[in-house]
Amino acid sequence: MTISSRRGGAAARRHRGSSHAGRWVGVGMAAATLIVACSGNGSGVSTGSARGGVLRYGYDFSSQFTNLDPGKSTGDCDAIAIQPIFDTLVHRDAGGNILPGQAESWDIQGNTLTLHLRSGITFSDGEPFDANAVKLGLEHLEKNTSYSDLGTVTSIDVLDPMTVRITLNGTPPIELLYSLSTREGMIVAPDHIADASTHPVGAGPFVFQSFTPGAQLSLRANPTFWDKGLYKFGGIDFTQVGVGPPSVTALKAGSVDMVSVQPESYSGLKGEPSVGIATQTTTSYLQFQFRFTPPFDNLDARQAVEFAVNRAQINQVVQDGLGEVANQTFFKASLGYNRSVAALYDYDPAKAHQMLVQSGLPLPVKIEMVIPGGNISSMEDLGAIIQQELDAVGFSVTLKRVLGSDIEAGYYLAQEGNAFAAERPGEPYAPVQIYDQWGSNQFVAIWSKGERPDITSIILQALSATSQSQAAQLTQQAEAIVTQQALDVPIAFAPELMAYSTSTVGGAVHAQTGVCDAPDLTGVTLKKS
Amino acid sequence: VAAYIARRLLAIVPLLLLISGLVFSMTFLIPGDPARILAGGLHASPAQVTAVRHQLGLDRPLVAQYWTWLGHALTGNLGASLFTHNSVASEIGRRFPITLSLAFGALFVMLILGIPAGVLAGTHPGTVVDRLVTVGTSTAIAVPDFWLGIMLVIVFAVKLKIMPAIGYVGLTQSPVAWATHLYLPWLALGIAGAAPIARQLRGALIDVLDQDYIRTADAKGLPRRVIVLKHALKNAAIAPVTVIGIQFAYLLGGTVIIEYIYSIPGLGLYFFDALNGKDLPVIQGVTLVVAVTFVLLNLAVDVLYAYINPKVRLG
Numbered sequence: 008m009t010i011s012s013r014r015g016g017a018a019a020r021r022h023r024g025s026s027h028a029g030r031w032v033g034v035g036m037a038a039a040t041l042i043v044a045c046s047g048n049g050s051g052v053s054t055g056s057a058r059g060g061v062l063r064y065g066y067d068f069s070s071q072f073t074n075l076d077p078g079k080s081t082g083d084c085d086a087i088a089i090q091p092i093f094d095t096l097v098h099r100d101a102g103g104n105i106l107p108g109q110a111e112s113w114d115i116q117g118n119t120l121t122l123h124l125r126s127g128i129t130f131s132d133g134e135p136f137d138a139n140a141v142k143l144g145l146e147h148l149e150k151n152t153s154y155s156d157l158g159t160v161t162s163i164d165v166l167d168p169m170t171v172r173i174t175l176n177g178t179p180p181i182e183l184l185y186s187l188s189t190r191e192g193m194i195v196a197p198d199h200i201a202d203a204s205t206h207p208v209g210a211g212p213f214v215f216q217s218f219t220p221g222a223q224l225s226l227r228a229n230p231t232f233w234d235k236g237l238y239k240f241g242g243i244d245f246t247q248v249g250v251g252p253p254s255v256t257a258l259k260a261g262s263v264d265m266v267s268v269q270p271e272s273y274s275g276l277k278g279e280p281s282v283g284i285a286t287q288t289t290t291s292y293l294q295f296q297f298r299f300t301p302p303f304d305n306l307d308a309r310q311a312v313e314f315a316v317n318r319a320q321i322n323q324v325v326q327d328g329l330g331e332v333a334n335q336t337f338f339k340a341s342l343g344y345n346r347s348v349a350a351l352y353d354y355d356p357a358k359a360h361q362m363l364v365q366s367g368l369p370l371p372v373k374i375e376m377v378i379p380g381g382n383i384s385s386m387e388d389l390g391a392i393i394q395q396e397l398d399a400v401g402f403s404v405t406l407k408r409v410l411g412s413d414i415e416a417g418y419y420l421a422q423e424g425n426a427f428a429a430e431r432p433g434e435p436y437a438p439v440q441i442y443d444q445w446g447s448n449q450f451v452a453i454w455s456k457g458e459r460p461d462i463t464s465i466i467l468q469a470l471s472a473t474s475q476s477q478a479a480q481l482t483q484q485a486e487a488i489v490t491q492q493a494l495d496v497p498i499a500f501a502p503e504l505m506a507y508s509t510s511t512v513g514g515a516v517h518a519q520t521g522v523c524d525a526p527d528l529t530g531v532t533l534k535k536s
Numbered sequence: 537v538a539a540y541i542a543r544r545l546l547a548i549v550p551l552l553l554l555i556s557g558l559v560f561s562m563t564f565l566i567p568g569d570p571a572r573i574l575a576g577g578l579h580a581s582p583a584q585v586t587a588v589r590h591q592l593g594l595d596r597p598l599v600a601q602y603w604t605w606l607g608h609a610l611t612g613n614l615g616a617s618l619f620t621h622n623s624v625a626s627e628i629g630r631r632f633p634i635t636l637s638l639a640f641g642a643l644f645v646m647l648i649l650g651i652p653a654g655v656l657a658g659t660h661p662g663t664v665v666d667r668l669v670t671v672g673t674s675t676a677i678a679v680p681d682f683w684l685g686i687m688l689v690i691v692f693a694v695k696l697k698i699m700p701a702i703g704y705v706g707l708t709q710s711p712v713a714w715a716t717h718l719y720l721p722w723l724a725l726g727i728a729g730a731a732p733i734a735r736q737l738r739g740a741l742i743d744v745l746d747q748d749y750i751r752t753a754d755a756k757g758l759p760r761r762v763i764v765l766k767h768a769l770k771n772a773a774i775a776p777v778t779v780i781g782i783q784f785a786y787l788l789g790g791t792v793i794i795e796y797i798y799s800i801p802g803l804g805l806y807f808f809d810a811l812n813g814k815d816l817p818v819i820q821g822v823t824l825v826v827a828v829t830f831v832l833l834n835l836a837v838d839v840l841y842a843y844i845n846p847k848v849r850l851g
Binding site: 068069070072073074079081082152153155158204219220221222246247248249252253256257259260261262263415416448 | 569572573574575581584587588591618619620621622627630631686689690693694697700701702703704796797798799801805806808809812
């Protein structure tokens with residue numbers, strides 16, 4: 008590196024001095040280049056291959072992970088990383104149906120849930136997976152204050168070596184059954200309850216190998232897993248990848264084989280020849296939620312909103328058209344879906360205006376709509392479109408942004424705004440999705456002034472149901488009231504997207520059924536390096 | 537010098553007390569209720585939330601909570617994370633070296649880019665070189681480090697595939713892999729930081745090179761390299777040293793976005809997540825450690841002043 012000079016004498020000396028300094032810079036850069044060259048595609052650089060049959064799964068430890076021990080875990084998304092270690096007592100499919108897991112069957116009678124355990128299961132350390140182990144495991148989980156369903160368990164009794172009876176005081180047994188398909192159903196091996204945070208041992212398909220906090224969790228196939236052959240690869244390395252652009256670049260660069268991505272990343276990935284994307288509709292949905300005070304204590308005003316919102320357009324803009332357009336609280340495959348109310352509110356701005364005039368409220372009807380703050384592009388789009396559509400039919404909407412962490416204090420407790428537009432997290436069990444919002448003594452229902460005795464009565468029956476078909480029928484009945492009374496404006500169900508490298512991953516790839524649900528990896532195969 | 541350092545260290549004690557008090561009380565202004573999160577979120581009944589709040593001691597008077605926390609902090613116990621239950625001190629001990637390695641590497645990039653650029657521009661004022669440096673530094677200041685970080689990943693990891701896109705490998709595990717994973721983050725942070733150093737140095741050098749003693753040295757026939765590097769640069773370095781101190785302090789507290797983009801498990805990411813979840817012990821612990829580091833860095837810069845310029849009296 009040399010610097011030219013047009014001056015004489017001293018200038019020539021300057022030239023030499025600069026050249027000397029430049030050499031040092033050159034040496035530094037050359038050294039850096041040499042290290043890069045030496046490292047090549049070695050340990051530091053990923054090549055995109057799934058080495059040794061190990062799946063590299065992108066996971067954001069910093070925002071999704073709290074603890075390896077389900078008894079100490081405080082985040083729903085821990086399930087993604089720890090379910091492969093522990094498995095769950097029961098499983099749940101995308102439609103919300105409960106399936107056998109480590110418990111082969113179950114009975115519900117009154118306030119008790121009896122689990123009949125599958126025989127022949129052992130923990131990966133060799134301990135038997137029996138009723139005593141499940142009792143100890145559930146008692147360990149009960150101490151976790153974040154598990155509200157297990158919090159109402161009054162006793163856990165071992166009826167025989169493979170049968171456990173759980174008695175509850177408060178939570179309906181069927182709701183607990185659903186919770187047993189999540190972290191609340193992950194049983195830690197009795198001898199490892201004390202050190203499960205650092206050395207987790209369960210009876211899942213994979214065993215713990217190593218954990219570097221914030222960076223990587225390595226699991227390897229459990230040779231003693233009861234359902235041999237279910238998984239077709241030898242291990243999973245959960246690798247730290249931030250949500251958003253970092254996950255996309257990590258996948259494109261071959262640093263991970265598979266990662267869950269957000270809908271806004273879809274357009275940037277769909278044209279990539281070496282990237283596949285699996286999608287899944289979830290129970291979470293974009294929602295316009297009413298506060299049942301003026302003007303939304305008026306049925307006509309609420310129905311005006313139902314007719315004014317163009318759900319398909321919002322789904323296209325906010326979710327790249329990937330979500331299922333909603334016409335009620337449940338998506339089509341859910342057991343709560345009620346066909347009879349599916350076509351009540353097709354997009355019709357003229358009808359919306361007519362309903363607003365019919366409401367008797369002075370036009371324009373001024374409302375304040377809260378949206379999540381923090382400049383989240385999807386929420387800004389959602390707010391802007393709804394504002395424009397409601398303004399067009401006779402409302403006058405002001406947007407108020409409240410940070411996500413302040414929604415509870417701001418929108419609910421401090422009663423700021425008349426409505427709230429956001430993505431509502433879904434519930435795995437359909438009746439709860441309704442009960443949370445309009446059931447007596449439920450947080451959202453109380454603070455949105457939305458408690459409904461009629462819905463409460465029906466849902467309590469659904470929650471006490473002893474069969475899924477009975478629960479489904481009652482939930483659909485409640486859903487009919489929700490839709491006819493325009494208690495909610497569901498817009499579109501949020502999709503989950505799983506992006507994967509087609510050069511390393513084959514077989515059937517499924518997206519998660521919920522944002523924090525463990526992905527179904529049973530169909531995944533890895534291509535050889 | 538030793539007496540000066542001792543006096544400054546003593547003066548740090550009330551300053552840190554003040555900082556710790558402010559930090560502790562301000563964390564309670566952050567929106568959100570950790571007790572509700574730990575009790576199961578919106579599903580939790582008021583009784584469950586109250587029980588968790590009591591269990592965490594969050595229902596005690598603020599002053600009582602502060603004194604308990606301070607007592608523990610003085611013995612090196614910064615408590616445990618509300619959510620992961622891990623010791624905050626251990627986690628900081630594990631993550632701080634990672635952030636330090638990021639910050640020192642970025643500082644190195646700043647210096648190897650900023651000092652030569654500043655010297656070149658300062659010794660060639662008004663020339664094409666000077667203008668190029670000015671344009672370059674203006675661009676570097678204008679470009680956000682997160683944008684540069686993503687662009688570097690796209691070019692070197694996604695397109696050329698000669699660098700890893702994400703991750704961190706410990707120095708003791710593999711020095712080469714450690715450096716390979718940090719090149720891009722170092723560049724992303726260092727390029728923007730080099731610009732103010734180059735600008736400060738350029739301005740200071742132009743002033744110094746106009747001094748009588750420089751003309752005397754030139755008249756005596758001293759080589760220009762000796763004049764610039766030995767005589768002028770030392771006197772021109774005072775302002776840039778301040779900038780370097782500030783930049784380094786910024787790096788310690790401002791690596792969060794880069795740590796996020798490159799998936800580096802450092803202190804910034806730890807703090808950011810703690811803020812999101814209102815993990816009080818983590819927020820308080822990290823802020824205290826960073827504040828202590830800032831104060832010590834300030835002291836180091838002051839001592840360095842005296843070394844560079846004996847006219848600056850310590851005391």
